Amino acid sequence: MKKKKKFLSSGYLILVLLFIYLPIAYVVLFSFNDSKSMTKFTGFSLRWYENMFNDRTMLQSIYYTVLVAVISTVVSTIVGTVTAIGLSKAKKVIRSAVLEVNNLPVMNPDIVTAIGLMLLFVSAKVQLSLVTLILAHISFSIPYVILSIMPKLRQLDDNVAEAALDLGATPVQALTKVIIPQIYPAILSGALIAFSMSFDDFVISFFTAGVGINNISMYVYSMKRFNPSVNALSTLIVVVVTVILVLVNIISSRMSKERKKEENV
Amino acid sequence: MKSFFRMSYPYILWIAIFIVAPMLMILLYALTRMGNETLTFQFTLDNFARFFREPTFISVLIRSLRIALETTVLCILLGYPAALFIANLSEKKQTLMVLLLTLPMWINMLLKTYAWRGILQNFDLVSEMKVLIGMVYVFLPYMIIQIHTSISKMDRELFTAAYDLGANRWVTFKKVILPLSVPGIISGITLVFLPAVSSFVIPKLLGGGDYVLIGNLIEIYFITTGDWNFGSAISLIMALIIIASMYLTKKIDRNAQEE
Numbered sequence: 001m002k003k004k005k006k007f008l009s010s011g012y013l014i015l016v017l018l019f020i021y022l023p024i025a026y027v028v029l030f031s032f033n034d035s036k037s038m039t040k041f042t043g044f045s046l047r048w049y050e051n052m053f054n055d056r057t058m059l060q061s062i063y064y065t066v067l068v069a070v071i072s073t074v075v076s077t078i079v080g081t082v083t084a085i086g087l088s089k090a091k092k093v094i095r096s097a098v099l100e101v102n103n104l105p106v107m108n109p110d111i112v113t114a115i116g117l118m119l120l121f122v123s124a125k126v127q128l129s130l131v132t133l134i135l136a137h138i139s140f141s142i143p144y145v146i147l148s149i150m151p152k153l154r155q156l157d158d159n160v161a162e163a164a165l166d167l168g169a170t171p172v173q174a175l176t177k178v179i180i181p182q183i184y185p186a187i188l189s190g191a192l193i194a195f196s197m198s199f200d201d202f203v204i205s206f207f208t209a210g211v212g213i214n215n216i217s218m219y220v221y222s223m224k225r226f227n228p229s230v231n232a233l234s235t236l237i238v239v240v241v242t243v244i245l246v247l248v249n250i251i252s253s254r255m256s257k258e259r260k261k262e263e264n265v
Numbered sequence: 266m267k268s269f270f271r272m273s274y275p276y277i278l279w280i281a282i283f284i285v286a287p288m289l290m291i292l293l294y295a296l297t298r299m300g301n302e303t304l305t306f307q308f309t310l311d312n313f314a315r316f317f318r319e320p321t322f323i324s325v326l327i328r329s330l331r332i333a334l335e336t337t338v339l340c341i342l343l344g345y346p347a348a349l350f351i352a353n354l355s356e357k358k359q360t361l362m363v364l365l366l367t368l369p370m371w372i373n374m375l376l377k378t379y380a381w382r383g384i385l386q387n388f389d390l391v392s393e394m395k396v397l398i399g400m401v402y403v404f405l406p407y408m409i410i411q412i413h414t415s416i417s418k419m420d421r422e423l424f425t426a427a428y429d430l431g432a433n434r435w436v437t438f439k440k441v442i443l444p445l446s447v448p449g450i451i452s453g454i455t456l457v458f459l460p461a462v463s464s465f466v467i468p469k470l471l472g473g474g475d476y477v478l479i480g481n482l483i484e485i486y487f488i489t490t491g492d493w494n495f496g497s498a499i500s501l502i503m504a505l506i507i508i509a510s511m512y513l514t515k516k517i518d519r520n521a522q523e524e
Binding site: 012024027038039087101104105110122142196199207230241242245249 | 269270271272273274275276277279280282283284285286287288290291294302303304343346347351353360362364365366367368369370371372373374375376377379380381382383384386387402405406409455459460462463465466469470480483484487493496497500503504507508511
């Protein structure tokens with residue numbers, strides 16, 4: 001009886017995984033297709049990979065995606081961390097008011113955030129460009145960084161930083177030697193969320209980027225006819241994401257193991 | 266320590282410009298006559314009246330709400346058992362399953378939707394069915410992870426206590442696990458219903474040109490037709506409906522908790 005139940009539950013989980021990985025497997029398979037078809041596999045070839053590396057607009061979209069994601073992640077992680085630490089020392093009224101506004105882009109549908117920013121830029125007579133795109137990405141990423149750091153800050157013992165100050169540490173030292181090391185994992189996960197939000201974004205980029213600036217999503221959206229090189233690109237992204245996530249997991253599990261060891265000593 | 270608060274000054278200025286001002290811009294545009302690049306400051310309620318007078322707009326709104334609701338219900342029905350089964354696995358297997366579920370979330374949504382377009386070309390389905398499959402696909406992992414988090418946080422002793430008191434598996438589920446996992450379901454609903462209502466990429470890529478949801482309507486009025494004022498009014502109506510439904514969900518949750 002128990003075995004049968006176990007069989008049922010693992011069977012169901014396998015079905016869910018199959019559903020989730022079906023389109024990914026489909027794309028990987030068809031990236032090696034010999035013909036342009038997305039329904040018939042006619043033979044193995046690497047022509048779409050070759051095409052991708054010769055397609056200037058496609059390469060440029062990859063470049064813009066990575067550039068914007070890196071800049072917005074760095075800026076939003078720094079600003080978000082500094083702000084979160086500052087807010088944790090603020091009066092409760094001010095803190096909850098700021099967090100309430102900070103939550104708006106998280107709760108708002110992307111398209112509302114997008115047109116809001118576009119209307120702002122246009123009415124301020126700022127020409128839509130790479131700069132407005134980056135500003136938009138920074139502004140929707142910071143709230144997520146703050147949201148991922150705030151709970152961790154609340155668990156901290158205020159007395160530790162207080163003690164550091166009493167022992168003669170400058171505020172900057174108290175920050176970099178005491179507070180930040182304690183919330184480091186939360187900063188990292190905030191940065192990770194910021195990067196993936198920026199890397200994946202379509203809607204906000206679509207409304208705030210200047211003419212001729214396309215990220216991967218915008219490139220895919222604006223394709224007039226289906227370009228199978230997109231399959232090759234997806235496959236590459238799948239490989240890169242898998243490698244990064246596996247590495248992050250290995251490192252974090254090693255770190256927690258070491259921490260356990262230290263605690264035991 | 267109080268002086269640390271000063272570190273958040275720059276961001277307070279930032280949110281005034283990049284969060285509060287854009288919301289005010291949408292409101293101002295929605296309440297004024299057509300001007301696009303320049304605000305006209307000729308106040309009117311015509312944009313809102315126009316939306317509610319036209320049956321096509323109302324039916325687009327109802328269709329968007331319906332498909333978002335269907336997506337959310339399907340995600341709960343399909344995701345809940347998955348979350349429950351994952352929570353019953355060993356700790357190592359749980360981490361692996363969560364990793365396997367998060368991995369596809371990192372892959373560009375447009376690329377995944379394009380893949381579904383290829384797959385669904387093999388089948389003869391109506392547009393709405395294709396869009397629904399695409400939406401459930403994109404949002405299901407979020408629902409599973411939210412529910413799984415709330416189940417895995419529960420104290421296992423509670424289940425043992427229920428068994429000891431004579432409850433069978435089903436009663437334990439109904440009386441202990443399910444009520445305690447409501448917060449997880451609620452945050453899952455927030456992560457699914459909200460983006461599903463406003464989604465415009467999935468309907469556009471999977472539904473073909475004739476399948477329009479409220480998000481597509483906003484895009485049309487901003488990009489194709491170029492009536493930003495009316496587009497702003499539509500997005501304001503959508504945002505208000507979403508806020509209202511979220512408020513309602515939270516209220517139902519609170520009432521249920523009090524009981």
